[in-house]
Amino acid sequence: MNQRADLLLTNGIVVTADQNNTIIHNGDIAVKDGKIIAIGENLDIEADKKESLNRSIIMPGLINSHTHAAMTLLRGYSDDLPLMEWLADIAPAEGSLVGGDVYAGTFLACLEMLKAGTTCFADMYFFEEEAAKAAVDAGIKIIAGEGILNFPTPSAAAPEHALEITEALCSKYKNHPLVKICVAPHSAYLLDEKYLLRSGEISMKYNIPLMIHVSETASEVAQIKEKTGKTPIRYLDSLGLLNKNLLAVHCVVMDNEEIELFRKNNVKVSHNPESNMKLASGISPVPEMLEKGICIALGTDGAASNNDLCLLSEMDTAAKLHKVNKLDPTVVSARQALRMATIDSARALGIENETGSLEIGKDADLLVLNHNLPGLNPLYSPESHIVYAASRREVGDVYVKGKKMVSQGNIVHSDTVSAIRNVNKIISKFEKKIIKTQ
Amino acid sequence: MNQRADLLLTNGIVVTADQNNTIIHNGDIAVKDGKIIAIGENLDIEADKKESLNRSIIMPGLINSHTHAAMTLLRGYSDDLPLMEWLADIAPAEGSLVGGDVYAGTFLACLEMLKAGTTCFADMYFFEEEAAKAAVDAGIKIIAGEGILNFPTPSAAAPEHALEITEALCSKYKNHPLVKICVAPHSAYLLDEKYLLRSGEISMKYNIPLMIHVSETASEVAQIKEKTGKTPIRYLDSLGLLNKNLLAVHCVVMDNEEIELFRKNNVKVSHNPESNMKLASGISPVPEMLEKGICIALGTDGAASNNDLCLLSEMDTAAKLHKVNKLDPTVVSARQALRMATIDSARALGIENETGSLEIGKDADLLVLNHNLPGLNPLYSPESHIVYAASRREVGDVYVKGKKMVSQGNIVHSDTVSAIRNVNKIISKFEKKIIKTQ
Numbered sequence: 001m002n003q004r005a006d007l008l009l010t011n012g013i014v015v016t017a018d019q020n021n022t023i024i025h026n027g028d029i030a031v032k033d034g035k036i037i038a039i040g041e042n043l044d045i046e047a048d049k050k051e052s053l054n055r056s057i058i059m060p061g062l063i064n065s066h067t068h069a070a071m072t073l074l075r076g077y078s079d080d081l082p083l084m085e086w087l088a089d090i091a092p093a094e095g096s097l098v099g100g101d102v103y104a105g106t107f108l109a110c111l112e113m114l115k116a117g118t119t120c121f122a123d124m125y126f127f128e129e130e131a132a133k134a135a136v137d138a139g140i141k142i143i144a145g146e147g148i149l150n151f152p153t154p155s156a157a158a159p160e161h162a163l164e165i166t167e168a169l170c171s172k173y174k175n176h177p178l179v180k181i182c183v184a185p186h187s188a189y190l191l192d193e194k195y196l197l198r199s200g201e202i203s204m205k206y207n208i209p210l211m212i213h214v215s216e217t218a219s220e221v222a223q224i225k226e227k228t229g230k231t232p233i234r235y236l237d238s239l240g241l242l243n244k245n246l247l248a249v250h251c252v253v254m255d256n257e258e259i260e261l262f263r264k265n266n267v268k269v270s271h272n273p274e275s276n277m278k279l280a281s282g283i284s285p286v287p288e289m290l291e292k293g294i295c296i297a298l299g300t301d302g303a304a305s306n307n308d309l310c311l312l313s314e315m316d317t318a319a320k321l322h323k324v325n326k327l328d329p330t331v332v333s334a335r336q337a338l339r340m341a342t343i344d345s346a347r348a349l350g351i352e353n354e355t356g357s358l359e360i361g362k363d364a365d366l367l368v369l370n371h372n373l374p375g376l377n378p379l380y381s382p383e384s385h386i387v388y389a390a391s392r393r394e395v396g397d398v399y400v401k402g403k404k405m406v407s408q409g410n411i412v413h414s415d416t417v418s419a420i421r422n423v424n425k426i427i428s429k430f431e432k433k434i435i436k437t438q
Numbered sequence: 439m440n441q442r443a444d445l446l447l448t449n450g451i452v453v454t455a456d457q458n459n460t461i462i463h464n465g466d467i468a469v470k471d472g473k474i475i476a477i478g479e480n481l482d483i484e485a486d487k488k489e490s491l492n493r494s495i496i497m498p499g500l501i502n503s504h505t506h507a508a509m510t511l512l513r514g515y516s517d518d519l520p521l522m523e524w525l526a527d528i529a530p531a532e533g534s535l536v537g538g539d540v541y542a543g544t545f546l547a548c549l550e551m552l553k554a555g556t557t558c559f560a561d562m563y564f565f566e567e568e569a570a571k572a573a574v575d576a577g578i579k580i581i582a583g584e585g586i587l588n589f590p591t592p593s594a595a596a597p598e599h600a601l602e603i604t605e606a607l608c609s610k611y612k613n614h615p616l617v618k619i620c621v622a623p624h625s626a627y628l629l630d631e632k633y634l635l636r637s638g639e640i641s642m643k644y645n646i647p648l649m650i651h652v653s654e655t656a657s658e659v660a661q662i663k664e665k666t667g668k669t670p671i672r673y674l675d676s677l678g679l680l681n682k683n684l685l686a687v688h689c690v691v692m693d694n695e696e697i698e699l700f701r702k703n704n705v706k707v708s709h710n711p712e713s714n715m716k717l718a719s720g721i722s723p724v725p726e727m728l729e730k731g732i733c734i735a736l737g738t739d740g741a742a743s744n745n746d747l748c749l750l751s752e753m754d755t756a757a758k759l760h761k762v763n764k765l766d767p768t769v770v771s772a773r774q775a776l777r778m779a780t781i782d783s784a785r786a787l788g789i790e791n792e793t794g795s796l797e798i799g800k801d802a803d804l805l806v807l808n809h810n811l812p813g814l815n816p817l818y819s820p821e822s823h824i825v826y827a828a829s830r831r832e833v834g835d836v837y838v839k840g841k842k843m844v845s846q847g848n849i850v851h852s853d854t855v856s857a858i859r860n861v862n863k864i865i866s867k868f869e870k871k872i873i874k875t876q
Contacts, residue, residue, distance in 0.1 A: 013873060025873055075815070076822035080761075080771050112812035115831070277758035278826070280767035307826035308813055313751060320715035320755075321762075323518075329718035333518050374550035375746055375830070377513070377858045378865050379873045384514035388716070388745035392813070393553070393831040393847070409831070420815045427816050435451060435463055435817045 003037055005030035005047035007402060012053030012368070014039065015382050017060050017342045017357040021335055023382055029058065031364040034401035039358055053368060056396060057382050059338075060357050061119025061365035062311040063345035066211065066249045066270040066299030068125045069134075070097070070105030072112065073427055074304035083217055083279045090304060093430040097154045102127040103134045104422040109309055110138030111411050111419055116310040116392040117367040119400045122247070122270075122299070122349055124184040124211055126155040129169060132179045138414055139405045141365070143349050144169060145184025145211050148199060150191055159195040163202065170206045177401065180208070180351065182247070187213040188224050188232045196239055203245045209349055210241065211270070215258075216250035217281045233258040242267050247348050249299065251289075252282040259285065263292040268348035271340065273318045275301030287322050287331040297348035298340040311341045312395075315387045334387040363401045370396035370408070441475055443468035443485035445840060450491030450806070452477065453820045455498050455780045455795040459773055461820055467496065469802040472839035477796055491806060494834060495820050497776075498795050499557025499803035500749040501783035504649065504687045504708040504737030506563045507572075508535070508543030510550065511865055512742035521655055521717045528742060531868040532564075535592045540565040541572045542860040547747055548576030549849050549857055554748040554830040555805040557838045560685070560708075560737070560787055562622040562649055564593040567607060570617045576852055577843045579803070581787050582607060583622025583649050586637060588629055597633040601640065608644045615839065618646070618789065620685070625651040626662050626670045634677055641683045647787055648679065649708070653696075654688035655719045671696040680705050685786050687737065689727075690720040697723065701730045706786035709778065711756045713739030725760050725769040735786035736778040749779045750833075753825045772825040801839045808834035808846070 007030070014027035016039070030038040030045050038045055078089040102125060113121055120141035123131050128146040135142035146169065147153060148162040156162035166183055173179040185191045185199040203210035215221055215232045224232045233254065236242055242265035249270040251262075262269065271284055286296055298318060300309045319337040323329045346356025355365045369376060369386070373394050376385050398406035405412055445468070452465035454477070468476040468483050476483055516527040540563060551559055558579035561569050566584040573580035584607065585591060586600040594600035604621055611617040623629045623637040641648035653659055653670045662670045671692065674680055680703035687708040689700075700707065709722055724734055736756060738747045757775040761767045784794025793803045807814060807824070811832050814823050836844035843850055 072812075073816065075827060076818045079819070079822050079826065080767050082767050086767075108812050108815065115812065274758060277762040278767065280761040280765050282765060283762060303827075307822065308829070310813070310829065313754075313829065316751075317755065317758075320712060321759075323718040324715040324721060324759075327718050327720060329518050329520050329524075329716065372855060372858065374510075374546050374553065374854060374857065375748070377546065378511065378861050380514045380870055381517070382873065384517050384745065388517065389513060389741075391746070391748065391751065391829045391831060393829060393833075395831075416812060417810060419812065420810065423816050432818055435820070 003032065003045070005032050005037060005045055006049065007031040008043065008045060008047035008050045009058065010050065010052050012056055012058040013382050014358060015057060015059040015386065016359065017339060018359050029358065029364070031402040034363055034403070036358060036360055036362055036364050039360060056371040057369040057386065059367050059369070059386060060342040060355065061367045061398060061400065062117050062341045063349065063356060064113060064118050064121035064299055064309065064311055065247065065297030065345040065348050066272055066301060067109070067121055067123055067309060068302035069109035069121065069123050069131060070102040070125050071302030071304040072109045073101065073105040073423060075307050077304060077430070077432055083281060084219065086279060086305065095154065096429060097126065099127040099130045099155070101426045103130040104419070104426055106131040106134035107138055108419045108423050109303065110135055110140045111414060111416055113309050114138065114140055114398055114405050115395060115409065115411060116312060117395045117398055118309070118311055119365040119367070119398065120351070120355060122182060122209070122211060126153045128165070132169070132173065136178050139400055139403065141178050141400060143180045143182050143209065145182040148185040148191055148195060159191065163195065163198055166202055170208065181206070182209040182211045184211045187220070188235055189220050193239065196241065200239065200241045208245065209247045210245050211247045211249060214248040214251055215253045218253050221253045231258065233261060237261055245350070247297070250276060250281070250284065252276055252284045254285055256288070259289055259292055259294070262289065262294050268295045268297060270297045270299045270348060271318060272299045272301040273321050274314055275305045277321070279305055283321060283325050286318070287326055290332070290336060295344050295347050296340050297345035310392050312390050312392055315341050319387055334381070334383045337387045338383050364399055365401065366399040367395065368397040369394045441470065441483070443470050443475060443483050444487065445469040446481065446483060446485035446488045447496065448488065448490050450494055450496040451820050452796060453495060453497040453824065454797065455777060456797050467796065469840040472802055472841070474796060474798055474800055474802050477798060494809040495807040495824065497805050497807070497824060498780040498793065499805050499836060499838065500555050500779045501787065501794060502551060502556050502559035502737055502747065502749055503685065503735035503783040503786050504710055504739060505547070505559050505561055505747060506740035507547035507559065507561050507569060508540040508563050509740030509742040510547045511539065511543040511861060513745050515742060515870055521719060522657065524717060524743065533592065534867060535564065537565040537568045537593070539864045541568040542864055544569040544572035545576055546857045546861050547741065548573055548578045549852060549854055551747050552576065552578055552836055552843050553833060553847065553849060554750060555833045555836055556747070556749055557803040557805070557836065558789070558793060560620060560647070560649060564591045566603070570607070570611065574616050577838055577841065579616050579838060581618045581620050581647065583620040586623040586629055586633060597629065601633065601636050604640055608646065619644070620647040620649050622649050625658070626673055627658055631677065634679065638677065638679045646683065647685045648683050649685045649687060652686040652689055653691045656691050659691045669696065671699060675699055683788070685735070688714060688719070688722065690714055690722045692723055697727055697730055697732070700727065700732050706733045706735060708735045708737045708786060709756060710737045710739040711759050712752055713743045715759070717743055721759060721763050724756070725764055728770070728774060733782050733785050734778050735783035748830050750828050750830055753779050757825055772819070772821045775825045776821050802837055803839065804837040805833065806835040807832045
C-alpha cells in the first residue's frame with residue numbers, strides 16, 4: 001500500500017460486525033482522516049502513530065438508537081412506578097428545564113455513553129440544538145430529534161414550532177461531521193394526526209429517520225384504539241407512515257399482522273428492553289421480528305427509566321430476556337444482540353454506510369475492550385464476551401472518527417467533574433431533595 | 439469514645455442495609471481489628487488512619503449466595519443452549535480438571551468478584567479445599583461446598599468420599615477468619631436419597647447451610663416426579679430436609695403450596711436470575727416469596743452460565759425481570775434487591791451476625807462506589823443508584839474485614855495478569871480452541 005495512515009492499531013481481536021460477522025483473531029486497523037483505510041492481518045502500511053492493542057477485542061463503537069440524553073438530570077428521581085404515573089411524577093421537573101439545563105444533562109450523558117463505548121446516539125428531547133451542541137463539545141455523534149407534542153414543551157410553544165425547529169436543525173446541521181437530525185413526534189397518543197402527517201413529510205423531504213414511540217404499553221394501545229378504532233401501528237399505517245424511514249420505538253404490544261406490516265414496509269424497530277422491564281411495560285416480540293428479517297436496533301431509553309445509558313448491559317439483557325420469555329435459549333444469540341447494538345442500529349438510523357461495522361471506508365468509530373481484566377478471561381468467543389461478560393468496566397479506548405475520546409476508560413478531552421458539578425447546580429431547583437455528591 | 443480506631447472513613451453516604459434501611463447522608467465509619475466499632479455523623483474518635491470518602495456511597499460488601507467460582511475456566515465455552523445440553527457440552531472439560539485448575543479458576547473468580555464489590559461467596563464445586571485456598575490467598579470470604587453427586591467427580595470417587603471431604607473441611611476450617619463450609623449435594627436428580635439424607639445430617643451436626651439446586655427447570659421437576667411421585671420440593675420435604683439450614687438454589691418451578699412449605703420451614707432461597715434467563719430455565723416466583731416473608735438471597739451462578747460474577751448487574755436484572763414478568767413496576771423494589779445481595783444473602787448463609795449490613799460489631803466488609811463518575815450522577819436515592827445505575831465500573835474501594843482489597847477499582851494484593859496467565863495455561867487442554875489474550 002502506498003497510502004500513509006494517521007494511526008495503525010495492531011495485534012487486536014477484531015470483531016467487525018460486517019456482513020459475514022468476520023472476526024480477525026490477530027488483526028490490524030489503519031485509520032486516515034477519521035476513516036478506516038485498511039483492516040486485516042499484518043498490514044504492511046506506514047503510519048504516523050502506531051499502537052498495539054495487546055490482544056484486546058476491538059469492535060465497532062456502539063450505537064444507541066433511542067434515548068432522551070438530558071434525562072440524566074432525572075436519574076433515580078422517580079422509580080418503581082408505571083409509565084403514566086412515572087411521567088406525571090417527573091413532569092414538573094421536566095417542565096422547568098431551560099436550554100442550558102438540556103445542554104448540561106446531555107453533556108453528562110455524552111460522557112457516560114462514551115465511557116461505555118457508545119460513539120453515536122439518537123436523541124429525542126427538548127432544546128435539541130443544545131443537545132447537538134453538547135454532543136459536538138463532547139465529541140460524540142448524535143441524531144438529534146426535537147420532541148414534537150400537542151402541548152407546549154420547554155422549547156416549543158406549539159407542535160408547529162417544534163416542526164419548524166426540526167427543519168431549521170436540518171438546514172443548520174447539513175453535512176455536519178457529528179450531527180444529524182431526525183423528526184421526533186413523541187407518539188400517536190401525544191400528537192394529533194395533522195402533525196404526525198407533517199412529521200412524515202419532513203422525514204421524506206430530508207430523507208431522515210422519523211423516530212416515534214409506538215405501542216409501548218397495553219394502555220397506550222387501548223387509548224389509540226378508543227380514539228381511532230385502530231391499534232397504534234395500524235393507525236400509523238393508515239396515515240402512510242410505515243416506511244423505511246420509520247424508527248418505531250418500543251413496539252411492546254404487537255400482533256403478527258403488525259409484524260408483517262413492519263416487514264412489508266421495511267420499518268425499523270428500536271428495542272429498549274431495560275426501560276420496558278423497569279416500567280413493567282412488557283416484552284417486545286423481538287424473536288418473531290428477527291425471524292421475519294426486521295431490522296432491530298438497540299436503545300437504552302433515557303437514564304430516568306433505565307437508569308444507565310450502557311449498551312453493553314442492554315445487549316446482555318436483550319439476549320437473556322427473550323430466552324427466558326420464550327423458554328428457548330437459542331433465541332437472540334450473542335451475535336444477534338451484538339448486531340442490534342452496532343450495524344443494525346446504524347441501519348435503523350440510515351447511517352450504515354458510515355458506521356456500525358469495521359469496514360474499509362467507514363468512520364473509525366471504535367471500541368477497545370481492555371482484555372487484561374479478570375471478567376473477560378479466558379476467551380473462547382469474542383461475541384459471547386462482548387454480550388454476556390463485558391461491562392463498561394472493561395471499556396478501554398474509544399474512538400470517534402479516529403479521534404481517541406476515551407483512554408483506558410477515562411474521558412480524554414472533557415472535564416467530568418465539572419460536568420457533574422454543572423448538573424448538580426441545575427437540579428437544585430427541582431422539588432425533590434438531592435444528595436450532594438461534591 | 440475512648441477506643442482508638444485503626445481506620446476512620448469520613449464524609450460518606452452510608453447505606454447500612456440495617457433493619458430500618460438507615461441511610462446516613464453524611465456519615466463516618468470507624469474500624470478496629472477488622473470490625474465496625476462506630477458508625478454515624480461526625481464521629482469523635484481517634485484513628486491511626488483517616489480517609490475521606492468524598493461523598494461516595496459506602497455500603498455492605500456484596501454477598502454472592504451461589505456460584506461455581508472455578509467455572510470462570512469455562513466462561514463463554516458454550517452458550518445459547520438449554521441446561522441439559524449445556525451441561526453435556528461442558529462435561530468433558532470439567533471432567534479433566536485437577537486441583538490446581540480449580541485453584542486457578544477460583545482465584546481468577548475471586549479477583550473478578552472483589553473488583554465487582556463482592557466480599558463473600560458461597561461456592562459449590564470440586565476440589566473445594568483448593569477453592570478455599572484460592573479465596574484465602576485472594577482475601578475474600580468463602581462458604582465452600584464440595585459438590586456431592588452420584589457419579590465420580592474430579593475430586594471424589596464416590597458420594598461417600600465427597601461427604602467425607604465435607605466433614606474434613608468442617609474440621610480443618612473451624613473458626614477460620616475467611617472460610618466457612620457448607621454441605622453441597624448437587625440436586626435430587628443427581629444424588630440418591632441416602633446421600634441427600636447424609637447431607638442433611640452433616641448440615642445439622644455442624645449447623646451449616648445445605649446448598650442444593652432445586653426445581654431449576656420443568657424437565658427436572660418432571661424427572662423427579664417420575665422417580666419419586668413428588669415434586670423436588672415435596673420430595674425434599676418428605677426427607678425432612680426443609681429447614682432453616684436449607685439454601686434452595688434456583689426454585690424456578692414452584693407452586694403456591696411449595697412456597698408455603700418454604701415459609702413454614704424457614705427455608706432460604708438463592709435467586710440466580712441471569713443464569714435462569716440465559717439457560718431459559720424460567721422465572722422464579724420471587725415476588726410471591728417476598729410477600730410471604732421468605733428470605734431471598736441473590737447469586738450469580740457460575741461464570742459459564744451468566745457470564746460474569748457481578749452482583750451489581752444481578753440486582754438490576756432481578757428488580758427489572760420481576761417487574762416485567764408481573765407487569766407491575768412496584769414489585770422487587772430497589773431496596774428489596776439491595777437487601778437480597780447483602781443482608782438477606784448473609785441470612786441465607788447463616789452469617790448475618792458477622793456481615794451483610796453496616797452495624798457496630800460486624801466485620802468491616804465494605805464497598806465504596808466511586809461517586810465522581812457520570813453514571814452515578816446526579817443522586818436522589820442511593821438505593822436506586824446501587825441497583826439501577828451502578829456497574830462494576832463505579833466500584834472504588836473494597837474492604838474485607840477492614841483490609842483494603844480493591845483500591846480505586848484495582849486489586850491491591852494480587853497480580854491479576856498472572857492470574858489470567860495461569861488460567862490460560864490450564865484451558866489449553868480443553869477441546870475448544872481458545873483465543874490467546876496474552
